[in-house]
Structure formats: structure tokens, C-alpha cells
Amino acid sequence: MDLVHILDAAGEILAPMTLLSIMLGVFFGIIAGSIPGFTFTMALVLAFPFTFAMGPIPGLALMVGIYIGGLSGGLIAGTLLGIPGTPSSVVTIFDGYPMTKNGEPARALGIGIGASVIGTILGAIVLFLLGPLIGRLTLNFGPWEIFSLVLFALTLVAGLSGDHLVKGLISGLLGVLIAMIGVAPTGQLRFNFENPQLHGGLDAIPVLIGLFAVSQLLINVEESRVDTRGTGSVHKIRLPVPRVLRDLWREKVNVGRSSMIGTFVGTLPAAGAESANFISYDRAQKAEKKEPERYGKGHPGGIVASEASNSSVAGGAFIPTISLGIPGDVAQAIMMGALILHGIAPGPGLFEREPVLVNSVYLSIIVAAVGVLIIQTLLLPFLARVTLVPKAVLVPSVLVMTAVGAFALNNRTFDIWLVLVFGVIGYFLVKLGVPLPPMILGLILGGTMEQSLIRALQIDDQVSAFITRPISGIFLALALASLIFALCRGIRGTQRRLQESSDQGTPEQDDDADGSEAETSHLTDTRTT
Amino acid sequence: MPKTGPLSALTLAAALVALSACAEGDVEVTAQDDFPNTGIEMVIPYPPGGGSDELFRMMARHASEELGVEITPTNVDGATATVGSRQVLDSTPDGYTILASHQVISGAYHNEIVDYGFESFEPIALGTVTPHLPSISTEFAQEHGIEDLQDFLDHVEANPDDVNWGFTTGSEDHYSIAAILDGAGLDPGSLNYVNYDGTGPQYAGVVAGEIQGMTGDYASAQGYIEDGSLMPLGIVAEDRDDNLPELLTVEEQGVDHTLTVDRGFFAPEGTPEEHIEVIAEAFEAAINSPDFQEEVEAAGSYAHFLGPEEYQDHLDDLDEAMASLADEMQEF
Numbered sequence: 001m002d003l004v005h006i007l008d009a010a011g012e013i014l015a016p017m018t019l020l021s022i023m024l025g026v027f028f029g030i031i032a033g034s035i036p037g038f039t040f041t042m043a044l045v046l047a048f049p050f051t052f053a054m055g056p057i058p059g060l061a062l063m064v065g066i067y068i069g070g071l072s073g074g075l076i077a078g079t080l081l082g083i084p085g086t087p088s089s090v091v092t093i094f095d096g097y098p099m100t101k102n103g104e105p106a107r108a109l110g111i112g113i114g115a116s117v118i119g120t121i122l123g124a125i126v127l128f129l130l131g132p133l134i135g136r137l138t139l140n141f142g143p144w145e146i147f148s149l150v151l152f153a154l155t156l157v158a159g160l161s162g163d164h165l166v167k168g169l170i171s172g173l174l175g176v177l178i179a180m181i182g183v184a185p186t187g188q189l190r191f192n193f194e195n196p197q198l199h200g201g202l203d204a205i206p207v208l209i210g211l212f213a214v215s216q217l218l219i220n221v222e223e224s225r226v227d228t229r230g231t232g233s234v235h236k237i238r239l240p241v242p243r244v245l246r247d248l249w250r251e252k253v254n255v256g257r258s259s260m261i262g263t264f265v266g267t268l269p270a271a272g273a274e275s276a277n278f279i280s281y282d283r284a285q286k287a288e289k290k291e292p293e294r295y296g297k298g299h300p301g302g303i304v305a306s307e308a309s310n311s312s313v314a315g316g317a318f319i320p321t322i323s324l325g326i327p328g329d330v331a332q333a334i335m336m337g338a339l340i341l342h343g344i345a346p347g348p349g350l351f352e353r354e355p356v357l358v359n360s361v362y363l364s365i366i367v368a369a370v371g372v373l374i375i376q377t378l379l380l381p382f383l384a385r386v387t388l389v390p391k392a393v394l395v396p397s398v399l400v401m402t403a404v405g406a407f408a409l410n411n412r413t414f415d416i417w418l419v420l421v422f423g424v425i426g427y428f429l430v431k432l433g434v435p436l437p438p439m440i441l442g443l444i445l446g447g448t449m450e451q452s453l454i455r456a457l458q459i460d461d462q463v464s465a466f467i468t469r470p471i472s473g474i475f476l477a478l479a480l481a482s483l484i485f486a487l488c489r490g491i492r493g494t495q496r497r498l499q500e501s502s503d504q505g506t507p508e509q510d511d512d513a514d515g516s517e518a519e520t521s522h523l524t525d526t527r528t529t
Numbered sequence: 530m531p532k533t534g535p536l537s538a539l540t541l542a543a544a545l546v547a548l549s550a551c552a553e554g555d556v557e558v559t560a561q562d563d564f565p566n567t568g569i570e571m572v573i574p575y576p577p578g579g580g581s582d583e584l585f586r587m588m589a590r591h592a593s594e595e596l597g598v599e600i601t602p603t604n605v606d607g608a609t610a611t612v613g614s615r616q617v618l619d620s621t622p623d624g625y626t627i628l629a630s631h632q633v634i635s636g637a638y639h640n641e642i643v644d645y646g647f648e649s650f651e652p653i654a655l656g657t658v659t660p661h662l663p664s665i666s667t668e669f670a671q672e673h674g675i676e677d678l679q680d681f682l683d684h685v686e687a688n689p690d691d692v693n694w695g696f697t698t699g700s701e702d703h704y705s706i707a708a709i710l711d712g713a714g715l716d717p718g719s720l721n722y723v724n725y726d727g728t729g730p731q732y733a734g735v736v737a738g739e740i741q742g743m744t745g746d747y748a749s750a751q752g753y754i755e756d757g758s759l760m761p762l763g764i765v766a767e768d769r770d771d772n773l774p775e776l777l778t779v780e781e782q783g784v785d786h787t788l789t790v791d792r793g794f795f796a797p798e799g800t801p802e803e804h805i806e807v808i809a810e811a812f813e814a815a816i817n818s819p820d821f822q823e824e825v826e827a828a829g830s831y832a833h834f835l836g837p838e839e840y841q842d843h844l845d846d847l848d849e850a851m852a853s854l855a856d857e858m859q860e861f
Contacts (some may be wrong), residue, residue, distance in 0.1 A: 045577045049586075139736060142737060142739050151633070181641060183607075183608040185724050185726075186724065187640055187642065187699055194692075196612075198616070199607065199612055199614075200606070200608040200611075200612035201607060201608070320733070325752045326729055326730070326736075327729055333577070333729065337582070340583065340748060340828060341587075341824075341827075349752060349756040410604075410605055410606075411616075412616070418799075451724075451726065455723055455724060455739075458693075458723040458724060459693055459723050459739055
């Protein structure tokens with residue numbers, strides 16, 4: 001890595017017009033990321049034609065701005081409304097929304113912004129230092145390894161369902177089942193019920209919006225009878241800077257760990273942001289010694305784990321794009337497309353051929369992270385006011401937004417129906433005490449898991465390869481361990497419930513069961529209070 | 530919690546139904562003669578960012594300038610490009626909704642993913658042709674001393690099912706490799722086919738050594754060819770390509786297969802002929818403009834305009850060729 005190239009890149013990125021385009025990108029990215037249904041991918045597509053008129057570096061810088069802004073924007077709706085703006089911010093709501101309900105929306109947002117910015121910068125540093133090396137390493141992740149990794153991520157469902165292991169499994173497997181709808185990786189149609197709209201399968205985002213947003217809104221409608229005012233109070237919408245800094249300092253290990261998980265898992269095509277999120281949360285919760293029972297009830301660590309990992313994914317996702325020319329997701333593919341139109345062919349040689357361009361990607365990520373910090377902090381007092389809006393006004397407005405967002409996603413009215421149907425399903429599942437996050441995990445990762453399984457078997461029909469390939473074997477072992485852990489805890493939970501029902505009125509608090517109880521509560525209690 | 534809760538929830542649900550019903554109403558066409566008086570929606574049945582998406586957007590941009598109204602590309606992807614084609618098929622046939630696609634329409638039909646093919650659409654114009662580059666990993670080539678297409682075919686004949694070949698089920702690359710093997714007198718099923726979602730992951734598979742070969746095109750393969758990880762065996766086109774002047778065509782190497790990826794535009798059956806003519810003229814001017822041709826060649830494809838009638842003839846030939854291999858393709 002030549003210092004000259006870095007300086008050249010800095011010259012390009014710090015030019016006023018380029019800086020301005022990054023900031024504009026960040027702003028529109030945040031807006032797109034914060035509205036459920038709108039995605040930064042859409043914002044990237046819209047920005048695409050503008051990059052023709054720009055040079056390759058300013059054009060790419062604009063797109064990086066949108067990308068980074070979009071990744072951080074998801075936390076807004078998640079924290080304030082309990083509605084994930086993007087699939088990768090599902091985990092943010094576990095602790096962000098309860099903290100808002102506890103009357104501290106500004107603190108929750110502040111922690112999220114802080115973790116997000118630090119995560120992005122750490123991810124960019126890893127990309128800068130180790131990019132080509134990690135790029136080569138990811139090639140060791142064939143379909144066997146991806147399958148085992150995803151399987152491991154899916155077993156974390158257990159951790160998300162607490163005592164009610166069975167309900168968690170039902171939810172997770174329902175998600176996997178929904179992911180099977182449409183054309184199979186082998187070309188056959190299945191579960192299409194003669195309805196052509198189902199051929200392409202169900203898009204995860206409308207289902208996500210339905211399950212989380214509409215069901216939440218339906219519950220809000222019930223609540224609106226008793227409480228017509230929002231949850232916040234005016235003096236709480238100012239950003240409590242010292243408090244947030246103290247929270248972040250306390251969670252410094254968590255920030256680092258989650259950022260690394262995000263960066264490394266983010267490098268793997270298709271497994272990306274969502275698995276990283278769940279894995280980080282799981283790790284953070286297990287590592288918390290002092291008050292693990294606060295997880296799911298508004299623990300700063302939960303917000304940190306989610307936001308640091310889903311933002312650091314950016315650095316990771318650029319690794320295969322830059323070092324191998326393989327885009328890991330649609331957003332990366334669009335950015336690669338912009339390069340191709342400027343006559344720059346991405347691929348393994350990009351580092352040697354375009355050192356200035358590659359360095360300006362790193363720098364624009366960091367500049368964009370600073371942009372996120374500034375813009376989100378400035379927006380925060382306005383955004384936090386959302387919690388002051390009476391539910392009777394808020395609920396219909398958000399509902400309209402989600403419907404528009406769902407339509408804009410694929411330009412299909414069918415997706416609006418999906419939102420509605422899954423809203424009703426989600427509402428009843430919440431009432432039945434079935435946790436929703438496992439379903440989303442199953443839906444998002446089920447397809448990847450199946451595709452990897454089939455691809456692995458098409459390459460080599462030896463099933464033993466899943467165990468004998470070392471990386472794959474390790475993940476399978478982790479998956480098994482995670483299952484056994486959950487089973488033991490599940491059995492203990494059942495025993496305790498039985499005991500409680502036998503000696504009524506004297507529920508003995510069993511110390512090591514506290515953690516699991518807290519977990520259950522964040523998935524059910526927060527939504528039914 | 531009040532008892533009336535679920536009832537209000539239902540009211541809300543009803544509101545959402547009403548909302549989605551509103552969006553379903555189509556804008557009716559007003560006069561026949563002032564077509565087009567509003568924007569045209571161009572459905573791209575692929576996700577944004579791929580090769581098809583870029584070329585189609587490029588054409589839409591240039592044709593919009595000629596047409597005077599905006600041609601707005603929308604990506605409706607999924608199910609071997611049939612979610613988008615179905616949407617266009619079900620739209621009002623007034624010329625305000627068109628499909629941007631290629632032989633995948635026929636591929637999906639012959640693979641029985643959908644029950645309609647080219648015949649359900651009115652062709653508007655052919656826009657670009659892109660030659661396929663059947664390629665293998667350099668490592669594999671060196672290991673087996675493969676230098677050209679014939680060496681490769683010999684290897685496949687001697688070792689059936691030894692080579693892992695990346696493809697996307699029912700897609701145009703699926704047909705291309707089947708046609709090459711068939712043209713050489715080999716069983717199209719003598720490769721071990723591995724399914725990938727699009728060409729991007731296939732390159733990753735080649736670099737990682739999961740698969741030994743795949744069908745790419747110049748725009749996307751360039752980086753890998755220059756870096757020495759990929760070796761094109763030949764080019765599927767009538768003539769050699771200026772970007773790779775040394776590379777022989779597949780035909781020059783004794784296999785009769787010259788079918789390029791032909792990207793064009795379609796309207797649903799029943800669209801008024803005059804409207805199709807108007808759109809076709811805009812595309813003709815756009816595609817024949819030097820500006821466009823320069824842009825498209827930088828992206829590794831060629832501008833090639835055919836009007837509605839010639840395009841129909843071309844599609845008939847294409848469909849016949851694809852139908853003849855349909856059964857063999859179904860088997861893998």
C-alpha cells in the first residue's frame with residue numbers, strides 16, 4: 001500500500017464537490033434506510049444515473065455515502081417505533097425499543113449512532129489493512145461452509161426463544177417454510193398454489209414489515225384506547241451526550257467484538273448482514289456478566305451489538321467486491337455496475353490497476369461514517385419527537401408509509417397484500433406468545449441454506465464433506481453445541497414451570513434461569529404491555 | 530387491555546385492503562393518436578446491477594430522449610425472470626408497459642417454469658447482442674493440457690461428469706453450453722452441472738475451484754481473463770471480437786453455434802401496432818446513434834437494431850433452436 005496513492009485518494013475525496021456528494025448520499029441513505037420498505041438499494045438505483053455525469057471516484061463516493069447512510073438509517077424506526085427499517089436492524093429493536101418505551105429515546109438513538117459510526121470505521125480499517133488477504137480467505141468458504149455457518153446462525157433461534165423453545169422452533173421453521181416458496185434452486189416450482197405471484201417466492205422485506213410493523217401497529221391500536229399520548233416526554237428528546245459516551249465506554253469490548261463479527265461475516269456473499277447481527281447479539285448477551293437479565297429490556301449492550309455489527313458489514317462487504325470482483329449483495333452489484341460503465345473492470349487485479357480508486361473507497365467509507373455522526377446527531381432531536389406523536393396520528397401514517405414502501409420495493413401490489421396478511425399473522429403469533437425474530441431469521445437464511453446445500457451436493461454428492469472440511473466441521477460443531485445448550489436450558493425452564501405450578505404462590509427464583517426469563521420477556525412482554 | 534382492541538385492529542386491516550385496492554386500478558389510455566402522452570414503464574426482470582440491467586437502462590435512457598417521454602425502468606426480478614414477464618403479460622396492452630428481456634423468455638418456457646413463451650408477446654425491437662464466452666479455469670486447463678475448445682470437448686468425451694460446470698437453471702447460459710456440446714456431437718448431460726444464481730457467484734466458484742467452467746461474457750469476465758484465472762475457450766458469435774482478437778469463434782473451432790444473447794423489448798399480446806411502431810422508431814434512433822454505440826461497446830456488447838418484423842423472424846428461429854434442445858436441458 002503506497003502512501004502516494006492514499007494521499008492522491010485523499011485529494012480526490014476531500015475535494016469540496018466530492019465531500020458534498022458523500023454528505024448528500026449519507027442524508028438520502030439515512031432517509032431511505034429509516035422508512036420501512038424503502039431500502040438503500042432503491043436509493044442506489046435512483047442515484048445510478050447521476051453517477052454517469054460524475055467521474056468514477058466522485059460517483060462511487062456518492063454511492064458509498066448512500067450505502068453507509070442507509071445501513072445506519074435502519075436504527076431510527078427500529079428504536080423509536082419498534083419497526084425495523086431494514087432486515088439487518090431487526091436485532092436493534094430488541095433493546096432499542098424497550099429503552100424508548102422506558103422514556104429514553106434519545107439515549108437509545110445516541111448509543112445506536114455511536115456504535116454504528118465506530119463499527120463502520122473499524123470495518124473500513126480492517127478492509128484497508130487486510131482486504132486482499134481476507135478476500136483470498138473467503139474463497140475457502142464454499143457452499144459447505146456457508147451451509148454450516150447458516151445452520152449455526154439458525155440454531156441461535158433457540159437463544160431468541162428463551163424458555164419457550166418449542167414456540168421458537170415453530171416460529172423459526174415457519175420462516176424456513178416460507179423461504180421455500182417459489183422456484184427451487186433446481187428449477188422446479190413448489191408451494192406456488194397455482195398463483196403466479198408466488199413463483200418468485202416471498203420477498204423478505206414485506207413479510208418483515210408485516211410481522212413487525214403492522215402487528216405492532218395493531219397492538220398500538222389496542223393501546224390507543226388507554227393511552228392517547230406518546231411515550232416520551234419533551235425533556236428526554238435532547239441527546240444525553242455524557243450518558244451515551246459512558247454507555248459506549250462500558251460496552252467497548254462489545255463494540256469491538258461485534259464490529260469484527262460484522263466485518264468477517266459481512267465478507268461472505270449472501271450470508272451477510274443479518275447473520276452477523278444475530279451472532280453478535282448472541283455473543284454480547286452470553287458475555288454480559290453483571291446484568292444479563294437486562295438484555296431485551298433496554299440494555300445498551302443489545303443496541304451496541306446490533307448496530308456495530310450491521311454497520312461494520314460495509315467494510316466486510318466491500319472485500320470480495322474489491323479484491324475478487326464478486327459483489328456480495330445487490331448494493332455492491334450496483335456499485336460495481338457503476339464502475340463498469342466508467343470503463344473500470346472490477347476483478348482480482350483492481351488493487352494494482354486502480355490503487356487510487358480503491359483507496360478512495362476506504363476513505364469515503366470513513367468520511368461517510370463521520371457524515372452519519374453529524375447528520376444523525378443533528379436529526380436526532382427532530383426524530384425523537386416521533387415518540388411524542390399521539391398513536392391515533394402515528395399509526396395510520398406509518399401504515400400508509402409501509403404500504404407505499406412495500407409497493408415501491410418490487411412495484412407489485414401483491415407485496416402490499418403480503419404486508420397485510422403477515423401483519424395479521426404476526427398479531428396472532430404475538431398474542432399466542434410465539435416469538436417473531438426466529439421466523440425472520442428462518443425466512444432470510446432459509447433460502448441461502450438450501451441453495452448452499454444443493455450446490456454442495458451438485459459439486460460432490462458425498463455428505464461427509466460437510467464434516468471433513470475443517471471450517472464447515474467447526475460450524476457444525478458450534479451449531480450442535482448451541483442446540484445442546486438450548487435444550488438443557490429448555491428442559492430446566494419446563495421443570496421450573498412445572499415446579500411453579502405445583503407449589504403455587506411461591507415461585508422460587510432460580511438463579512441460572514434468570515437469563516432465559518429475560519429473553520422470553522423481550523419478545524413477548526414488550527409487545528403486549 | 531380494552532376488549533374493543535381487536536375490532537379496531539380489523540378496521541385498520543380494512544383500511545390497508547382499501548389502500549392496496551386503490552393501487553390496482555390501471556390508468557386508462559385516452560387517445561390512440563397522441564401516443565405516448567405519458568411515461569412508459571419498462572420492466573426489467575432482473576435485479577439491479579447486473580449486465581442485463583445496465584444495458585437495458587442504457588437503452589431506456591437514450592430512447593427516452595428520442596421518444597420525448599420518459600421510459601422508466603423498474604426491476605421486477607425472480608423465478609428465472611418470469612415474475613417480471615408475467616407482470617407485463619398481465620398489464621393493459623396499451624404500449625405503456627413493456628418488457629426488456631432476451632431468450633430467457635423461451636428458456637423459462639421450455640424448462641416448464643411458465644406456460645408462455647415468445648408467442649405471448651409482440652416484439653418491439655432488438656437492441657444489443659452480447660457474445661457468450663464459454664470459459665474454464667486456467668488451473669484446470671494447465672492440469673489437463675487444454676488449449677482450445679476441441680481439447681476441452683475431448684476431455685469431456687473421455688471423462689464424462691468429471692467437469693463441474695456453473696450455470697443458472699433455464700437461463701440463456703444453460704442453453705449455450707448445451708448447444709455447444711450438442712453441436713460437437715456430445716451428450717449435453719456429460720458435464721456435472723452446478724446451479725448458481727447469476728454469473729457473479731459463478732466467477733467466485735471458478736476462482737475458488739468449486740467449478741472448472743462457466744459461460745460468461747466479456748464485460749464481466751474481463752478482470753478474470755486479464756488476471757489469468759479464467760481462460761475463454763472460444764467466442765459464441767458470427768465474428769471474432771475486437772476486445773479479444775486472438776480468440777477463435779466457436780464456429781471456427783468446428784462447432785456450429787453462433788447464438789448471441791439478444792436483448793430486446795416486448796409488449797404484451799394485443800398491443801396496438803401503431804404504438805409498437807412508435808416505440809420501435811425511438812429505439813431505432815437510439816440504438817443507431819454513435820453515442821450509444823460507443824457506450825455499449827465499452828460495456829462489451831454490440832448495438833444491433835431489428836424492427837418488429839425482423840425481430841419476430843429472429844425470435845422464431847431462436848425458439849426453434851431452443852425447442853430442439855429442450856428435452857436434454859430438462860435432464861440436468
